[in-house]
Amino acid sequence: xxxxxxxxxxxxxxxxxxxxxxxxxxxxxxxxxxxxxxxxxxxxxxxxxxxxxxxxxxxxxxxxxxxxxxxxxxxxxxxxxxxxxxxxxxxxxx
Amino acid sequence: xxxxxxxxxxxxxxxxxxxxxxxxxxxxxxxxxxxxxxxxxxxxxxxxxxxxxxxxxxxxxxxxxxxxxxxxxxxxxxxxxxxxxxxxxxxxxx
Numbered sequence: 001x002x003x004x005x006x007x008x009x010x011x012x013x014x015x016x017x018x019x020x021x022x023x024x025x026x027x028x029x030x031x032x033x034x035x036x037x038x039x040x041x042x043x044x045x046x047x048x049x050x051x052x053x054x055x056x057x058x059x060x061x062x063x064x065x066x067x068x069x070x071x072x073x074x075x076x077x078x079x080x081x082x083x084x085x086x087x088x089x090x091x092x093x094x
Numbered sequence: 095x096x097x098x099x100x101x102x103x104x105x106x107x108x109x110x111x112x113x114x115x116x117x118x119x120x121x122x123x124x125x126x127x128x129x130x131x132x133x134x135x136x137x138x139x140x141x142x143x144x145x146x147x148x149x150x151x152x153x154x155x156x157x158x159x160x161x162x163x164x165x166x167x168x169x170x171x172x173x174x175x176x177x178x179x180x181x182x183x184x185x186x187x188x
Contacts (some may be wrong), residue, residue: 002121014177043138048180051165057119069183085141 010073011038011046019049021030023091024057032093039072039086052088058093066090101125105140106130117150121160121187127159129184133166137181144183152187160184 007026011019023034037048055063068088072083101120105113115140132140148156161183168178 003172041135043140043141044135044179047163047181049164051177051179055165064163067163069141069145069158069161071149079179083145085145087141 003032007034007035009034009049011036011049013042016045016048016052019045020052020057023049023053027058027062027093029087034091036089036091037086040084043085044086046087046089050091055090059063060083061093062091063094064089099127100124101128103128103143104131105136105143107136110139110142110146110164113139113160114146114151117147117185118123121152126187128185130185133180134178137179140183142155144185155185155187156185157184157185157188159185 007023009019009022009026010017019036024055026034036046036049050064055062067090068090070088071083072086074084075081101117103116103120106145113130117130120128130140130143144158148158159182163178163182165177166180167175169175
């Protein structure tokens with residue numbers, strides 16, 4: 001596995017620890033950069049994942065190197081559209 | 095009011111639009127930089143506030159210039175402690 005590979009972890013409705021574990025697994029396999037992606041209410045959870053990974057699992061070894069937000073248009077089952085906020089949190093090993 | 099003043103908007107449990115209005119009021123009074131602060135589940139709402147303000151209320155005139163996260167220790171009513179994630183989103187008029 002190339003160390004240039006970027007790992008993506010999609011953060012959804014499961015407990016934060018599940019996504020911390022997914023992040024940990026990728027870093028332990030040699031991935032140097034992880035992007036946590038979330039939208040809507042899961043955004044808070046993505047921040048939890050970043051903070052727990054940074055402080056508890058890789059203290060001094062993992063930094064938040066970028067946080068980007070944006071807006072996606074979601075198409076509901078009935079065809080209606082609504083805007084939903086998205087976040088990408090970039091974690092890099094140091 | 096000095097244009098160097100930084101406006102702080104604490105994002106809590108009310109609908110996002112309330113905090114968009116608080117942000118709009120400060121910008122219309124001449125404040126050039128607003129910091130949205132939120133913790134826990136309100137983090138998602140703070141991102142909504144930033145996105146709605148940026149895209150709908152000040153299109154092309156307001157940018158997200160920094161996003162910082164952190165962890166605070168919260169002391170519960172029973173004296174127990176738990177960690178809570180926090181976010182600060184810096185908005186600057188352009």
